[in-house]
Amino acid sequence: MAETIRGEPGRWFEDYPVGAVYAGGSLPVSEQDILDFARRYDPQPMHVDKAAAEAGDFGGLIASGWHTAALMMQVLVAYFVPRPGNLASPGIDELRWLRPVRPGDRLSLRATVQSARRSHSKPGQGVVVSLVEVLNQNGNVVMSLKPVSLMRCRSASAGEK
Amino acid sequence: MAETIRGEPGRWFEDYPVGAVYAGGSLPVSEQDILDFARRYDPQPMHVDKAAAEAGDFGGLIASGWHTAALMMQVLVAYFVPRPGNLASPGIDELRWLRPVRPGDRLSLRATVQSARRSHSKPGQGVVVSLVEVLNQNGNVVMSLKPVSLMRCRSASAGEK
Numbered sequence: 282m283a284e285t286i287r288g289e290p291g292r293w294f295e296d297y298p299v300g301a302v303y304a305g306g307s308l309p310v311s312e313q314d315i316l317d318f319a320r321r322y323d324p325q326p327m328h329v330d331k332a333a334a335e336a337g338d339f340g341g342l343i344a345s346g347w348h349t350a351a352l353m354m355q356v357l358v359a360y361f362v363p364r365p366g367n368l369a370s371p372g373i374d375e376l377r378w379l380r381p382v383r384p385g386d387r388l389s390l391r392a393t394v395q396s397a398r399r400s401h402s403k404p405g406q407g408v409v410v411s412l413v414e415v416l417n418q419n420g421n422v423v424m425s426l427k428p429v430s431l432m433r434c435r436s437a438s439a440g441e442k
Numbered sequence: 443m444a445e446t447i448r449g450e451p452g453r454w455f456e457d458y459p460v461g462a463v464y465a466g467g468s469l470p471v472s473e474q475d476i477l478d479f480a481r482r483y484d485p486q487p488m489h490v491d492k493a494a495a496e497a498g499d500f501g502g503l504i505a506s507g508w509h510t511a512a513l514m515m516q517v518l519v520a521y522f523v524p525r526p527g528n529l530a531s532p533g534i535d536e537l538r539w540l541r542p543v544r545p546g547d548r549l550s551l552r553a554t555v556q557s558a559r560r561s562h563s564k565p566g567q568g569v570v571v572s573l574v575e576v577l578n579q580n581g582n583v584v585m586s587l588k589p590v591s592l593m594r595c596r597s598a599s600a601g602e603k
Contacts, residue, residue: 321516322512322516323512325523338529345515346531350508351479351484351508352483354483354508355483369539370539371538371539375533376535377533
C-alpha cells in the first residue's frame, strides 16, 4: 500500500499515528540569508567570509547548521506542527548535519511519525517522536533529527474537532 | 582540586581534554529579539503573540527553542569553539529545552568536555563530545545539549602553536 503523504499539519495528537508522513516546502536559501544569520549567531569563516570559505574544506560559503535548523522549524510549523494541539517540545535527539547547505539551495521537509503514545502522567496529552528530514532540491538529506513533541488529544478537547 | 574554568576558546584538539570546562557570556535576550526571530522561523502563538502567550501555558512570551540554540551558538563561538582548529560538527545528541527563556533574561555558557579521542580514519583530527549548558541569570539551566566537534590537532599543524 502506498503511504499517504499529508501536505498540511494535523490538529491533535490523534492525527499523528505511527507511520504518518507529513511533507512539504520549497524554501530558498540565499547567500544574504546565510551571511545575515551567521554574522549574528555563528560568525565562523565558512559561514561569513566568502574568500576564506572558498579556500576552505567546503569549497564555498555554507549555512550555519543552526540556520538550517531554524529554516527547518519554519517549514515544520507550516507542514507538521499541530494547530491548535501543539504544546511544546522538551527536546531533540540525534540531530545530524549530513550535507552542507549552500546559497541557492531549496529546502523541503519530510517528517515521519516513529512513535506516538498517550502521556501516563498528563491525561489528555500525547507524546510523538518523529524522524524529521530536511532535503535539498536534489532530494539529498542535508539534516535529520528526532524531535519529541507534546500534543493535546482531541478527545480531551470538548467541543473541538 | 578546584576545576579550572577557561574563559576563552582553545586553539586545537589538544586544548580540550576530558573534564576541561569552558564558560562565559552574559547575553541579553530582548522581547524584540524574541519576536523578530520567531516571526521568521517559528511563528507559534507562545513566541509571537503577547496576548495569546499571556493566556497560555507559559504565562507570557517565551523564546523559540531554536532562538535559544542560535544564541547558544553565539556564546559558543565566543568561548568554546577552537580557533583556528575547528573543522565542523556532524551533529548533536540529547538537546533538551529545560526551562523557558523570557524577555529580559541573560544567557551564559558552560561547556564541559566529556570525551576526546583522535580520529581513527583521519590522522591529525580529533573528536570531542561536550556537555553544553545554557544558564539564565539565576543560574538555572535553560537548555543542554551534547555536540560532537571535529577539531584539528596541534601536532598536525606544522609551524602553528
